[in-house]
Amino acid sequence: MPELPEVETIKKELKKNCLKKQINKIIIYNNKLKYIIPKKIKKIKKQIILKIKRFSKFLIIKTNKYYLLIHLGMSGNILLINKIKKNTKHDHWDLILNNKKVIRYNDIRKFGYLLIFNSKKKIKKIISKLGPEPLKKTFNSKYLYKITKKKKRCIHNLIMDNKIISGIGNIYANESLYLSKIKPYRKSNSLSYQETKTLVTNIKLILKQALFYKGTTIRNYKNINNNYGFFQNKLLVYQKFGQQCLFCKKTIQKIKKYGRNLYFCKKCQK
DNA sequence: CACACAACCTGCGAGC
DNA sequence: TGCTCGCAGGTTGTGT
Numbered sequence: 001m002p003e004l005p006e007v008e009t010i011k012k013e014l015k016k017n018c019l020k021k022q023i024n025k026i027i028i029y030n031n032k033l034k035y036i037i038p039k040k041i042k043k044i045k046k047q048i049i050l051k052i053k054r055f056s057k058f059l060i061i062k063t064n065k066y067y068l069l070i071h072l073g074m075s076g077n078i079l080l081i082n083k084i085k086k087n088t089k090h091d092h093w094d095l096i097l098n099n100k101k102v103i104r105y106n107d108i109r110k111f112g113y114l115l116i117f118n119s120k121k122k123i124k125k126i127i128s129k130l131g132p133e134p135l136k137k138t139f140n141s142k143y144l145y146k147i148t149k150k151k152k153r154c155i156h157n158l159i160m161d162n163k164i165i166s167g168i169g170n171i172y173a174n175e176s177l178y179l180s181k182i183k184p185y186r187k188s189n190s191l192s193y194q195e196t197k198t199l200v201t202n203i204k205l206i207l208k209q210a211l212f213y214k215g216t217t218i219r220n221y222k223n224i225n226n227n228y229g230f231f232q233n234k235l236l237v238y239q240k241f242g243q244q245c246l247f248c249k250k251t252i253q254k255i256k257k258y259g260r261n262l263y264f265c266k267k268c269q270k
Numbered sequence: 271c272a273c274a275c276a277a278c279c280t281g282c283g284a285g286c
Numbered sequence: 287t288g289c290t291c292g293c294a295g296g297t298t299g300t301g302t
Contacts, residue, residue, distance in 0.1 A: 002295065003295065006295080034298090071297090072295090072296090073278095073279095073295090073296055074294070074296050074297090075279090075280080075281095075294085075295075108279080108280055109279045109280055109281085109294085109296095111278070111279075152273080153273065153274095157273085157274090160296090162296090162297080169296070170295065216295080217295095218294075219281085219294065221295070258275060259275060259276075261294090
């Protein structure tokens with residue numbers, strides 16, 4: 001589910017409601033996630049939430065002594081509920097705050113996880129393996145061009161690689177390649193500098209737009225107040241198989257590559 | 271090393 | 287109606 005704009009939206013809303021609140025306790029309903037929640041998590045009791053950050057698709061909650069690292073996988077949802085409610089199917093854990101609010105994690109497909117660390121170093125180690133954030137200045141055409149020249153991979157696969165750029169998933173990869181008029185299955189080293197530059201611009205543009213619309217709901221993404229994102233109404237090519245290309249009216253194609261669906265216009269994208 | 275692909279898990283929609 | 291199949295926003299591990 002969640003790519004960068006969705007996680008950023010969740011972060012902003014959590015910040016509004018949970019900063020400086022004390023965690024009264026954690027309740028684990030279902031520990032079958034990608035990684036088992038460490039036993040140490042119990043120590044989060046009585047900790048104060050000092051900072052809430054996002055890096056790539058990770059949410060990081062800093063307390064007095066600990067760092068919680070949350071990844072939402074494909075279908076993870078974080079909800080902020082106003083009082084303790086009975087858990088429902090696929091709820092995994094609750095953080096009960098001292099203002100009676102509850103941060104609840106729900107994840108149908110169980111690809112997400114919650115980890116706890118007691119030092120910034122360990123968090124930094126995880127983050128250091130990731131490429132730059134697409135909206136930061138460190139992600140620019142010079143950086144991307146250097147990498148595209150070195151690799152022979154499909155450009156779509158390359159921009160989805162978190163070690164190269166962190167935070168772009170399939171939706172935004174398809175959308176930004178469409179706007180940039182680059183076929184998703186082009187070998188990355190065939191891109192000209194100008195094309196790389198256009199791609200960088202469009203990745204930033206698409207992500208900013210998606211942020212503005214509070215993310216994309218395809219199936220089950222919701223923000224913490226149980227509302228859907230709106231960017232799915234603005235998608236130009238993702239899941240538009242069989243429909244007309246906005247620019248040339250030709251039919252949008254879909255092919256499957258490395259387990260991902262690529263949507264594109266054969267005529268517009270070179 | 272670099273890339274492609276399966277696997278992890280569940281629910282849903284399409285097609286029969 | 288009900289079954290089976292394929293598919294989904296992500297990441298990791300394995301194999302070529």
